[in-house]
Amino acid sequence: MALRAALRKSCALTGLFCQLSSSRHGRVCASPVLVAQQRNSSTAQNIKLDFDQSTGVAVMHMQCPPVNALSLEFLTEICITVEKLEMDKSCRGLIITSSQPKVFSAGLDLLEMYETSTEHRGEFWRAVQEMWLKLYSSKLVTIAAINGSSPAGGCLMAMTCDYRIMADNPRYGIGLNETQLGMVAPFW
Numbered sequence: 759m760a761l762r763a764a765l766r767k768s769c770a771l772t773g774l775f776c777q778l779s780s781s782r783h784g785r786v787c788a789s790p791v792l793v794a795q796q797r798n799s800s801t802a803q804n805i806k807l808d809f810d811q812s813t814g815v816a817v818m819h820m821q822c823p824p825v826n827a828l829s830l831e832f833l834t835e836i837c838i839t840v841e842k843l844e845m846d847k848s849c850r851g852l853i854i855t856s857s858q859p860k861v862f863s864a865g866l867d868l869l870e871m872y873e874t875s876t877e878h879r880g881e882f883w884r885a886v887q888e889m890w891l892k893l894y895s896s897k898l899v900t901i902a903a904i905n906g907s908s909p910a911g912g913c914l915m916a917m918t919c920d921y922r923i924m925a926d927n928p929r930y931g932i933g934l935n936e937t938q939l940g941m942v943a944p945f946w
């Protein structure tokens with residue numbers, strides 16, 4: 759509720775009307791282009807997109823169970839989704855949030871990072887870079903609606919958005935914990 763209220767306040771400030779729940783207000787309608795792209799695309803299994811044409815605001819719900827860990831596949835889906843939204847001239851703003859309970863994103867997929875070949879890891883880190891650069895340089899107004907814990911890569915994702923709003927819950931943590939993990943982010 760706090761997040762919802764904060765979002766409304768922030769969106770009023772930026773001149774955008776936005777919402778996290780489509781059913782509550784009944785305002786969200788889907789862009790035919792986006793719906794068609796979603797339906798035809800096998801690359802967006804882990805993302806649910808709601809686009810309100812009347813406001814030009816899209817809500818990207820991350821739904822990659824259990825904790826929205828950023829795998830190569832998921833990172834690619836995120837990039838493609840942002841690109842598609844940027845190509846839609848009626849889209850002005852993007853809210854990124856999570857459908858998973860208690861977690862916005864657990865950051866980079868630790869299993870993929872440690873259990874794959876050097877070549878795959880190279881591709882993985884390039885996808886990490888592409889994701890944050892795409893969000894950071896997007897012409898869309900981007901908002902991270904952080905409705906759960908958001909360590910490391912999840913924090914990076916939120917930081918590269920224009921605005922961040924976090925649910926007021928002491929159980930939710932956010933920050934960069936690479937040092938704790940003994941991890942050095944490689945040169946890109």
Ligand SMILES: CCCCC/C=C/C(=O)SCCNC(=O)CCNC(=O)[C@H](O)C(C)(C)COP(=O)(O)OP(=O)(O)OC[C@H]1O[C@@H](n2cnc3c(N)ncnc32)[C@H](O)[C@@H]1OP(=O)(O)O
Binds near residue numbers: 863865867
């Ligand atoms: C300059 C910026 C550079 C950026 C570099 C970024 C690096 C990274 O992102 S490295 C990843 C760092 N992430 C973490 O350290 C997060 C670790 N996870 C957690 O702290 C917690 O899991 C949680 C707070 C995100 C959620 O807690 P909880 O709801 O209690 O869920 P569980 O801990 O039981 O986890 C459920 C399930 O998910 C698996 N899992 C959690 N995190 C990851 C992950 N990052 N990658 C892959 N898998 C993850 C966890 O192992 C559990 O799996 P199962 O045991 O099979 O159920």
